[in-house]
Each structure stands twice: as C-alpha cells, then as structure tokens.
Amino acid sequence: MRAIGALILGIAIVAGVAVATSRAADEPPAGQSEAKAPAAPSPSSAVPVTPKDAAPPPSVTIIGASEAHGVLGRDVRSAAGEDMGRIVDVIVDRSGRVRAAAIDFGGFLGVGSRKIVVDWNALRFGKIANKKDSITLELTKAQVAAAPEYKEDAPIVVLGASGSLQPLQAIQ
Structure with missing residues (x-):
C-alpha cells in the first residue's frame, strides 16, 4: 500500500511541475510587459467606402418562362418524328461559344x-x-447511327447538316 501511495504522490508532483512549467512559458519574463494586439477598429473609425471603390451593380435580365428552357436531358427528334436520343452535354469552344451538342x-x-x-x-x-x-x-436516324462515337479527351467529330462548322485552330 505504501508503494501505491508513493506512486500516486510522485505522479501528482510531476503533474504539478508540468503545469507550473507550462504557465511560466506563457508569461512574459519579469520586467517586460506583455505586448498587446492592436484593438480592432470601431465601426465609427472604419475607412468609408467611396463610390469609386464599390463594385458596379450586376446587370439583370428577366427571361419569361415561355421564352427559354434548359436543354440538358431534353429529348431530340428527327424531322420525321423519330426518337434521336437525349441531349447530355453542350460543347463550347475556348471563347465560350456553343459549337455542338452531345446526344x-x-x-x-x-x-x-x-x-x-x-x-x-x-x-x-x-x-x-x-x-x-x-x-x-x-439529320436522319441513319446518318446519326453512322456517326463515330464521342469520347472525352479525344478529337471530337461533329456531325452537321449544313457543313458550316469550321474546325478549331490549335492554340499553342
């Protein structure tokens, strides 16, 4: 029993020394005052924002519900009424201009x-x-069926009805 009591007393002494050492490390050395962080400016002392510093208001356009719709997931039909699939992606060039749709x-x-x-x-x-x-x-269903498959990170073959799509120039 005496050994257990001595062990507990030893643990308490070590813990006390550790706490005292930790506190001493946090306090400034004697004779030196603790440096205080500058106070946060009060709202009345804040630098006022002038109109030249403010961002211009964003433009706002209102489009009627019957005027525009999203296209992703929408069904596509041929002129003959055949099911041609569903739009799953829109392809844009580097300038952001819409060039094609993946179906x-x-x-x-x-x-x-x-x-x-x-x-x-x-x-x-x-x-x-x-x-x-x-x-x-x-395009007809037969034309689309004969087109090569689109694969990401591969050159894109775009099937067009009018042939008016111009190839993109490689940017180096």
Whole structure:
C-alpha cells in the first residue's frame, strides 16, 4: 500500500511541475510587459467606402418562362418524328461559344447507347404539332447511327447538316 501511495504522490508532483512549467512559458519574463494586439477598429473609425471603390451593380435580365428552357436531358427528334436520343452535354469552344451538342443515341433504357456530337446549328428549337418546346435535329436516324462515337479527351467529330462548322485552330 505504501508503494501505491508513493506512486500516486510522485505522479501528482510531476503533474504539478508540468503545469507550473507550462504557465511560466506563457508569461512574459519579469520586467517586460506583455505586448498587446492592436484593438480592432470601431465601426465609427472604419475607412468609408467611396463610390469609386464599390463594385458596379450586376446587370439583370428577366427571361419569361415561355421564352427559354434548359436543354440538358431534353429529348431530340428527327424531322420525321423519330426518337434521336437525349441531349447530355453542350460543347463550347475556348471563347465560350456553343459549337455542338452531345446526344445519347440508340440503345434501350441506357444500355447500348453511345454519345454522338452534332452541330448546334443542326438543332431546331420550337413548337411542332402537339409538342411544345420540341428540339428537332436536321439529320436522319441513319446518318446519326453512322456517326463515330464521342469520347472525352479525344478529337471530337461533329456531325452537321449544313457543313458550316469550321474546325478549331490549335492554340499553342
């Protein structure tokens, strides 16, 4: 029992010395005052923002609900009414100009489908018959089926109805 008591007393002494050493390290040496951090400026002493420093207000455009729609995930049909797939991506050039759309074409319930890239100018947005806000592709199903598959990080082959798409120049 005496050994256990001595052990506990020794642990208490070591802990006390550790606490005292820690406190001494945090206090400034004798004769030196502790440096105080500068006080935060009060709101009344803050530098006023002048109009030349303020950012200009952003422009605001209001587009009516019937005037514009998102295109990702939208169905695409041929002029003959055939299902051509669904838009899954929009391809832009380095200047941000829309160049083409990637369409998930073929397959059944996503199995066996492949991505085909078509010229943005080959798409027609509008109302056809009983379908409002339809997207029509000016290509036949056979033309799209024969197109090479789009693969990321590979040169993009863009299928166009009019052939008006100009190739991008390589930037070096």
